Amino acid sequence: MEGGSLYAYALRRVLISLPLLLFSSMIVYALVHFAGDPLRDLKGRNPPVPEAVLDARRSALGLDKSLPEQYWNWLTGIVSGDFGPSIKGIDIGQDLQVRLGVTLRMVVLAMLIAVVVAMLVGVLSAVKQYSPIDYTATLLGFLALSMPVFWLAALLKEFLAIRLNQAVGKTIVYTVGDRTPNLEGSFFDKLPNIAGHLVLPTIALAAVSYAAWSRYQRSSMLDVLNSDFIRLARAKGLSKRRVLVRHALRCALIPITTVVALDVGAILGGAVITERVFAWHGMGEMLLTSVNDQDVNRLLAWLMVSAVIVVLFNLIADLLYAFLDPRIRYA
Amino acid sequence: MSARHTLGRMLPLVLALSLGAAACGGSSAGTAAPGDGEPVKAKVGGSITYAADQEPTGFNQLTSKDSGTSVVNVMQGVLPAVFKTHPDFTVQLDEAFMDSAELTKDDPQTITYKIKAAAKWSDGVDISAKDFEYLWKASNGTNKKFDIASTTGYEDIASVTGSDADKTVTVVFKTKYADWKSLFGALLPAHYMTKLPGGLEAGFNTGLDKGFPLSGGPFKIGTYKPTDSLTLVRNDAYFGPKANLDSVVFRFLPESTTQPDALKNGEVQLIYPQPQLDLVAAVKAIPGVKSQTSFGLSFEHIDFNFKTPGLDDPAVRKAIAMGLDVDSMLKRTVAQFDDSVKPLGNRIYVNNQKEYADNAGPYGKADVAAATKLLDDAGYAKGADGIYAKGGKKLSFRFSTTAGNALRETQGELFKVQMKAIGIDIKIDNSKAPILFGERLPKGNYDIADFAWVATPFATSNKSIYSTDAGQNYGKYSNPDVDKMFVDANLILDDGKRAEAFNAIDKKLWDDMVTVPLYQKPTFIAFSDKYVNIADNASSEGPFWNVGTWGLK
Numbered sequence: 001m002e003g004g005s006l007y008a009y010a011l012r013r014v015l016i017s018l019p020l021l022l023f024s025s026m027i028v029y030a031l032v033h034f035a036g037d038p039l040r041d042l043k044g045r046n047p048p049v050p051e052a053v054l055d056a057r058r059s060a061l062g063l064d065k066s067l068p069e070q071y072w073n074w075l076t077g078i079v080s081g082d083f084g085p086s087i088k089g090i091d092i093g094q095d096l097q098v099r100l101g102v103t104l105r106m107v108v109l110a111m112l113i114a115v116v117v118a119m120l121v122g123v124l125s126a127v128k129q130y131s132p133i134d135y136t137a138t139l140l141g142f143l144a145l146s147m148p149v150f151w152l153a154a155l156l157k158e159f160l161a162i163r164l165n166q167a168v169g170k171t172i173v174y175t176v177g178d179r180t181p182n183l184e185g186s187f188f189d190k191l192p193n194i195a196g197h198l199v200l201p202t203i204a205l206a207a208v209s210y211a212a213w214s215r216y217q218r219s220s221m222l223d224v225l226n227s228d229f230i231r232l233a234r235a236k237g238l239s240k241r242r243v244l245v246r247h248a249l250r251c252a253l254i255p256i257t258t259v260v261a262l263d264v265g266a267i268l269g270g271a272v273i274t275e276r277v278f279a280w281h282g283m284g285e286m287l288l289t290s291v292n293d294q295d296v297n298r299l300l301a302w303l304m305v306s307a308v309i310v311v312l313f314n315l316i317a318d319l320l321y322a323f324l325d326p327r328i329r330y331a
Numbered sequence: 332m333s334a335r336h337t338l339g340r341m342l343p344l345v346l347a348l349s350l351g352a353a354a355c356g357g358s359s360a361g362t363a364a365p366g367d368g369e370p371v372k373a374k375v376g377g378s379i380t381y382a383a384d385q386e387p388t389g390f391n392q393l394t395s396k397d398s399g400t401s402v403v404n405v406m407q408g409v410l411p412a413v414f415k416t417h418p419d420f421t422v423q424l425d426e427a428f429m430d431s432a433e434l435t436k437d438d439p440q441t442i443t444y445k446i447k448a449a450a451k452w453s454d455g456v457d458i459s460a461k462d463f464e465y466l467w468k469a470s471n472g473t474n475k476k477f478d479i480a481s482t483t484g485y486e487d488i489a490s491v492t493g494s495d496a497d498k499t500v501t502v503v504f505k506t507k508y509a510d511w512k513s514l515f516g517a518l519l520p521a522h523y524m525t526k527l528p529g530g531l532e533a534g535f536n537t538g539l540d541k542g543f544p545l546s547g548g549p550f551k552i553g554t555y556k557p558t559d560s561l562t563l564v565r566n567d568a569y570f571g572p573k574a575n576l577d578s579v580v581f582r583f584l585p586e587s588t589t590q591p592d593a594l595k596n597g598e599v600q601l602i603y604p605q606p607q608l609d610l611v612a613a614v615k616a617i618p619g620v621k622s623q624t625s626f627g628l629s630f631e632h633i634d635f636n637f638k639t640p641g642l643d644d645p646a647v648r649k650a651i652a653m654g655l656d657v658d659s660m661l662k663r664t665v666a667q668f669d670d671s672v673k674p675l676g677n678r679i680y681v682n683n684q685k686e687y688a689d690n691a692g693p694y695g696k697a698d699v700a701a702a703t704k705l706l707d708d709a710g711y712a713k714g715a716d717g718i719y720a721k722g723g724k725k726l727s728f729r730f731s732t733t734a735g736n737a738l739r740e741t742q743g744e745l746f747k748v749q750m751k752a753i754g755i756d757i758k759i760d761n762s763k764a765p766i767l768f769g770e771r772l773p774k775g776n777y778d779i780a781d782f783a784w785v786a787t788p789f790a791t792s793n794k795s796i797y798s799t800d801a802g803q804n805y806g807k808y809s810n811p812d813v814d815k816m817f818v819d820a821n822l823i824l825d826d827g828k829r830a831e832a833f834n835a836i837d838k839k840l841w842d843d844m845v846t847v848p849l850y851q852k853p854t855f856i857a858f859s860d861k862y863v864n865i866a867d868n869a870s871s872e873g874p875f876w877n878v879g880t881w882g883l884k
Contacts, residue, residue, distance in 0.1 A: 036766065036770055037770070040768065040770065040773075042395055043773065049395045049480060049481065050472055050475075050479065050481075050482055052472075052475035053395050053475075053477075053478050053479060053480075054395075056475070056476070056478060057395065057396075057478070088388050088396075089388055089389055089396055089537075089540055090388075090557075091557075094557070095557070095558070098557065098558055099558065102558075154592075157592045157596075158592075161592075161596055162592065162595055162596050165596060165597075171596060171597055171598070174596065174598055175589065175592045175593055175596050175598060176582075176584055176589050176592070176593045176598055176599075177559070177582065177584075177598070178559075180598070181380065181556070181559060181560035181562065181580050181582055182554065182560070182562055182578075182580065276586050277586065277588070277589065278589070279583075279584045279585070279586060279589045279593075281558035281559060281583065285585070289585075
């Protein structure tokens, strides 16, 4: 693949995504607008909130303007990096920054573990098809796939945190949050605490992703192993290891690359249930709370960031395609 | 008083230990709550982590933006208040802060407040009449630029004057305000507030969005990490008894199902979730944890829409109330985790208020014969399907409550069965809380609704529910006599006579069958038994009303 055509392709993909982002923001803005009155909470209070206060709040939030006007103000603001006012008075930019960091911390390790284990197990299952290893891997995969995250979380909390901590006589694995509040000391002092908070959500998130990915990897590897060029490679007398690693695995990685890239993009927008059950204040929680509060600017900030991440990871998936399969060219 | 969705999150508390209404569980029973007695002696030092279900939206609880529970809980130990509502719902002077606050003249109503000489903000400036004056001016509604949560009471004040080096405050009312003890419940330092950037109004409205460096209470705000936690630290400059604990950490855990495990694992030491059967059972099984179920000011009720054809007939409303079996409804719902809950026979006062009188009479006792007789006498006739009708119009109504709230959904199903027994057809038509409270109730888009009201000890707040065209009179009930009775009751400054007047209003509301109160909602607090003096309190004060006395054994 030539560098020039790659850049042109990437640029074209980014440009195509812009109207998509614009359109989706319009739809979401309108949906939230018609979902109800964002000031309903204030209006239901007793003693009643003075009408002048409601008017002022309406004006400050731009709710006294028409829907197109409100949307236009948001759109022009976002271009200059202003996410607009939040109904709950939250600094949306800062909120996004913090939450994205939290979600990243939770997701990166889990995804790494899931990818490595899924690839190993998937390949092994394919190579040893219908062996006890394959059956065991299949059973574990479907078990993880069918187990709801909240249930897995409950089991992990009870057996891998509470009982373990009781057995060792101190808290080494935690059930909520990404660190103990007011944690002090050097990075290495904090590390056990941070790692102790990471254990359960990482396992929960990795288990779910691993389950799906290992099945993809197995299936894809089986397809490749049964293809003509692998038979040819074997017929030419190449070693088993060389056939597997240099020829089969490289091709079998193409479908899983797409799936992983798309999944990671979506998860970075918030592993909603995992964040919720382990009380991590990430992007998933931002989505839930902004919908609940009808905080349209905060919801749109989430949408924009999540959409950009998804577009970016789709692009990465496409580019990795070319890297893994030299036959692919971008025109 | 407010619908459950707003102040519902306040989870009002009752320290019912002294009244015998509380049920304590956990590893040991009920020694933790000091109630209105003397606090137990505690060690000085240590910290407690509270699982807060919401993050504060700012730090000025007087603004409409920040008047929610999340802010009130944090500022309870930070801002001085003239009166505090105690767990038994009595309103008592904060004697650490005030020498006295008394009605010194009936006409014009005049209150004289005497502030303790030692009372100072943490920066050394006296807490004075200037702070009272600042609060009044911000809250009286004349300057529309203040984002004030409520003008109630402050709008009736004519003047606030300082004397004796501003340690005596004389407040003169232009209109009598019987619940004057509800005023000046969270004073702000005028000397600090008026110098905030952006000017007087902006300083008040948004100046405390990021924090509040001063304190007039046992604690001050230490660190605040948005989305993660907020820490209160001891205010060593506090003029009253010093706090026992070094710090109180509010850890933001919005998902209540995470709280029992966090408590069990020692990651938090205090939780205050909405009680649910499985959650209460899980917490009670944790060793080393004390728990307490209480019944507060929040109460569940059946609300009638007077604009619905059929329900505009008092005979129909009374028949419904007659046929209702409140006791059975309790046994199948809330009594399952605390059987001390009782039917509520008053919509102004709750069971454990001293002013309470059971005015329910024959209603809520499943008297099917009396209910059907009422309908027969009113000219309704039972059809072949067993449903009463008049003029070809069947008695068929929608029952609406918050979808997803298992307890209320069960109440709806029970209500439906009970009404069928008296020949009234009920169709369940529930909505999610935001829709029910934000749209359907205010727009009158319901026939019969089941939700909670959250009262304060100040009965005049009921005016906005039962007066003609009042903001929370969702059912559009109107009786000029009741309107006048509310106005008159608010002018009675004698507590005993005022209670009589409000009970007379409640009887009138029963006569008109405006609503059917069902029961007080339970609240649930649980904490590590290493701590003392933590107690449930049902008023808007919340669980932090006595945070200064909390400590380790």
